Amino acid sequence: xxxxxxxxxxxxxxxxxxxxxxxxxxxxxxxxxxTNAANNGxxxxxxxTFVLLSSSxxxxxxxxxxxxxxxxxxxxxxxxxxxxxxDRFLAAYFPSISASLGPYIPLIVVNCLxxxxxxxxxxxxxxxxxLLDSLGMGIGFIFVLVVLGIIREILGSGSIFGxxxxxxxxxxxxxxxxxxxxxxxxxILIALANWYNDPSRAKERRAVS
Amino acid sequence: xxxxxxxxxLPEQPETPKKPVKPxxxxxxxxxxxxxxxxxxxxxxxxxxxTVPRIMWNVIAALVPATVxxxxxFQWAAVGIILTSVxxxxxxxxxxxxxxGESFTIPDGSALITGLLLALTLPPSFSLDGTxxxxxxxxxxxxxxxxxxxxxxxxxxxxxxxxxxxxxPVPMTTWTWPLTARYVEVDGVxxxxxxxxxxxxxxxxxxxxLITGNISGSLGETSAIAIAxxxxxxxxxxxxxxRIPLSFLMSTFLVSGAFWLISPESYPSPVFQLFSGGxxxxxxxxxxxxxxxxxxxRGAWIFGAGAGFILVIxxxxxxxxxxxxxxILLMNAFTPLINRYTRPKxxxxxxx
Numbered sequence: 001x002x003x004x005x006x007x008x009x010x011x012x013x014x015x016x017x018x019x020x021x022x023x024x025x026x027x028x029x030x031x032x033x034x035t036n037a038a039n040n041g042x043x044x045x046x047x048x049t050f051v052l053l054s055s056s057x058x059x060x061x062x063x064x065x066x067x068x069x070x071x072x073x074x075x076x077x078x079x080x081x082x083x084x085x086x087d088r089f090l091a092a093y094f095p096s097i098s099a100s101l102g103p104y105i106p107l108i109v110v111n112c113l114x115x116x117x118x119x120x121x122x123x124x125x126x127x128x129x130x131l132l133d134s135l136g137m138g139i140g141f142i143f144v145l146v147v148l149g150i151i152r153e154i155l156g157s158g159s160i161f162g163x164x165x166x167x168x169x170x171x172x173x174x175x176x177x178x179x180x181x182x183x184x185x186x187x188i189l190i191a192l193a194n195w196y197n198d199p200s201r202a203k204e205r206r207a208v209s
Numbered sequence: 210x211x212x213x214x215x216x217x218x219l220p221e222q223p224e225t226p227k228k229p230v231k232p233x234x235x236x237x238x239x240x241x242x243x244x245x246x247x248x249x250x251x252x253x254x255x256x257x258x259x260t261v262p263r264i265m266w267n268v269i270a271a272l273v274p275a276t277v278x279x280x281x282x283f284q285w286a287a288v289g290i291i292l293t294s295v296x297x298x299x300x301x302x303x304x305x306x307x308x309x310g311e312s313f314t315i316p317d318g319s320a321l322i323t324g325l326l327l328a329l330t331l332p333p334s335f336s337l338d339g340t341x342x343x344x345x346x347x348x349x350x351x352x353x354x355x356x357x358x359x360x361x362x363x364x365x366x367x368x369x370x371x372x373x374x375x376x377x378p379v380p381m382t383t384w385t386w387p388l389t390a391r392y393v394e395v396d397g398v399x400x401x402x403x404x405x406x407x408x409x410x411x412x413x414x415x416x417x418x419l420i421t422g423n424i425s426g427s428l429g430e431t432s433a434i435a436i437a438x439x440x441x442x443x444x445x446x447x448x449x450x451x452r453i454p455l456s457f458l459m460s461t462f463l464v465s466g467a468f469w470l471i472s473p474e475s476y477p478s479p480v481f482q483l484f485s486g487g488x489x490x491x492x493x494x495x496x497x498x499x500x501x502x503x504x505x506x507r508g509a510w511i512f513g514a515g516a517g518f519i520l521v522i523x524x525x526x527x528x529x530x531x532x533x534x535x536x537i538l539l540m541n542a543f544t545p546l547i548n549r550y551t552r553p554k555x556x557x558x559x560x561x
Contacts, residue, residue: 171339175375184350 002125003133010129014136020113021144021186022193027113031145032186034104036177038161041149042142043097047090047105049138051082052114053131060122060130075118076109083109113141144189151185152176261358264448264499265318271439271448272325272494278435279329279428286333286385287428290340291325297341298324301348309353319358323347326366326494329429330487330534331373334385339377343369363541364498367534374534382529384425402426403485404530407477419484430487440493449497452509457492458483460517468525476525488520491533501541508544508551516540 003010020026030048035041058078059066066074087105090098098105108114117137122130153159156176158166175181195201279287302320306313314320324344331340347369355361374381384402402425403418418424420433429436443449466479482488496502496516503512516536523532 171336171377173342173376174378175372178375180375 011132011136014140019140032182035148038149041145045142045145056122056130056134274435275429283333291328294328295324297344301345343373430490436489454492456513460514464521487533505551508547
């Protein structure tokens, strides 16, 4: 069953309505673990998007050649290849980012977001559509990671992307760069998004306008 | 997917003829609103004079001795922290009420208690903006994120303190001598708490200081006797379940006593354990929080015993000298489970 959405919605849906983190709660492990600074969130998001795009391209192109019974193993091999590429690339050109992300770059291979998109989308749709879908999902993922990273970095270290913005008067809340801060911030963000998307409120808005 | 299909398909459908005039906003049907709302409750239909505000104000009264001693020992530092904590708790409560569109819940006193309890667990040298942050966190996240008073799974004041402990670990463990202490030479000289002294330097403190409170420690936790007076008042008025403090203290005494008997040189005596740190304050005022402790009698015993066990383990083997906060919070998390497994039998019920 291939998708019948317009190309624009195919792209847009991943950014907000079917956002991998906010709506589907996929890929929470990197979301929670690496967003202690905006830089790390951005790097993680870009690496994941790269893997997502390239594996979508391969899998949608090969979708009729991969036997149904071994498709998961096939997808994982393809994903793992691109994860290795991303991992080695970061280690060679951005050693500091690679060091601060640690094991989470190799762990992209088990990110449900990626395998989920391949299984649910790329294996059933053409190359163009799959790339659009992956790009939307990737941008949605980067968006959440960067927002989380910015909030946590401001409160936890008093800086954005490594530049100090709050003066000496500010005592950083160390909890924000620790795991509890990740859970708290993500929980509050998802609550706000759900409140914003709440159908009953949407009805109110329509009634008013 | 279907939704998009519909929204795309819609414009192509034959449009219904436009209505000549805009439909007027229909006045909402007036619902019958009785003067006094009908309150439904399950049995037993006991009548009691206890209301939420009445209980809360009694708890506040019970906290007066500890608060007064905090003011005596730590003077202006205590005044600043207590006022900041209480006022920011009240303001946070008011703002949350406004956002949630509910009636103002300040008069029930619960926010005041949260603010006061949090202040009593802070070190006297703690910063005022940090105090306000902890207080707001306790009210907004600890209480209202879970649905408000009666729905919170964790004690809000302790959650606020845990947040501060994780955010500012150094100021939260920097202690000063009380201004009245005889050891003091310079105002506000830093000092380890008796538990810290024992843990890191192997020095025990005199029992007399632990009982009267003329020692370093958090604002309201130093004097065992002032806390016990307020706590026993609560137990007599039955606003706190006596089983919880009793089992908490007993379990601490027995577990630490067992370690002490094994090796008296390396472990402090159980009496020292009982009277030091925040145990008294925690056992009488925080573990007994009606919302977050088990409702059954057997559950209360389990709750106290578990908290005491965790406390001794943290104090003796953990990285921190004090563990009352974590022991109570952990048992708070177990409370729903304890309630479930200590459910009393129905009359005539045969358990399989």
